[in-house]
Amino acid sequence: MRFRTIAATLAAPAALAAILLGTAGSAAASTTPTTDAATGGHAVTSERGVDDTTSAPTGVNDPAGNGPIWAYDTVQRQVTWTPDTATPGAWDVTVATFGTYQAFANPITAAPWKGAGLMAGEIQYVVTAPAPPSAAHLPAVSPNTLRSQGIVDELFGQPNGSTAVTMTGGAYNFVYQGIPGAPGGLYFQH
Numbered sequence: 001m002r003f004r005t006i007a008a009t010l011a012a013p014a015a016l017a018a019i020l021l022g023t024a025g026s027a028a029a030s031t032t033p034t035t036d037a038a039t040g041g042h043a044v045t046s047e048r049g050v051d052d053t054t055s056a057p058t059g060v061n062d063p064a065g066n067g068p069i070w071a072y073d074t075v076q077r078q079v080t081w082t083p084d085t086a087t088p089g090a091w092d093v094t095v096a097t098f099g100t101y102q103a104f105a106n107p108i109t110a111a112p113w114k115g116a117g118l119m120a121g122e123i124q125y126v127v128t129a130p131a132p133p134s135a136a137h138l139p140a141v142s143p144n145t146l147r148s149q150g151i152v153d154e155l156f157g158q159p160n161g162s163t164a165v166t167m168t169g170g171a172y173n174f175v176y177q178g179i180p181g182a183p184g185g186l187y188f189q190h
Contacts (some may be wrong), residue, residue, distance in 0.1 A: 002111055032056040039089075042084035042136035045151060048074045049144045052101055052119075057108035064145070070107040073119065077142070077151050080111030081133045084126050093155070093167075095148040096122040101176060108181050121174030121189070123148045125167040138145075148172070 053067035060069045075097050083089035097133045106113040127133075137157040142150075149167060150160040158165050172190060179187035 009064055039189070040080065041133070041135055042078065042080040043138040043141060044076055044157070045078045045079050045138050045142045045154075046074075047142050047144045050075060050146075051144075052107075054105075054106060054107035054110075056105070058105040058110045064147075065075055066147070068105075068110065070105040070110070071101040071103040073101045075101050075119075077083065077148070079138060079151060079155055081127075081155070087126065087128070089128060091127045091129075092142060092150055093125045093127050093133070093145060095125075095151055096120075097174070105181060106126075107176070108125060109177065115178060115180070117176060117178035119174060119176045123151075123172035125152060125169045127156065127165060127167050129165045131157055132147065154155065 016187070051062045051064075051066070052071040052073050053062050053070045054070045055067060056133040058068040058070050061067070062069050076099060078096045078098070079093065081091045081093045084092045097126070100117075101117060101119050103113055103115045103117075105111065133155045135155075136159065138151070138155050142154060142159075146154070146160055151161045152167060153160050153165050156162075156165050176182075176187040176189075176190040180186050182188075
């Protein structure tokens with residue numbers, strides 16, 4: 001019985017890792033931007049050297065105040081949007097992020113650690129802005145200083161930190177593969 005419990009405990013992270021590996025490749029394949037004001041759209045942008053933060057004190061802090069940095073990411077962000085059914089003029093926007101991290105510290109303990117692996121996650125918002133979103137606003141490569149909110153600002157044709165764009169929600173889930181000390185090697189941020 002104990003063997004079955006251990007096997008079941010190990011199977012869940014393995015299944016999640018398989019999904020992580022599978023979705024990272026599929027996001028890279030879908031790069032044709034589309035937009036339709038009536039039904040929504042999608043677009044892809046990429047970033048290199050994005051600060052990845054944690055709550056463990058690594059001694060290196062993000063200049064924007066987002067916390068201690070533990071790694072630098074190379075990512076693709078797949079952005080999708082549809083009209084929000086509850087609020088006229090608002091948009092449901094999801095920013096799905098897929099890529100790799102290059103760590104110099106363990107995000108759990110802050111101990112020095114050089115490692116690399118796959119990461120993936122998403123964040124969802126309900127957005128209002130002066131103009132509708134457009135794939136044409138999102139460049140193929142975005143500045144590495146942008147977080148998901150900055151990518152959404154770009155999508156709506158606004159500069160990073162624009163007060164003209166209102167975002168509510170913001171629930172996010174990210175997973176990192178290969179982190180020492182994390183159950184099954186999978187580190188979750190939410």
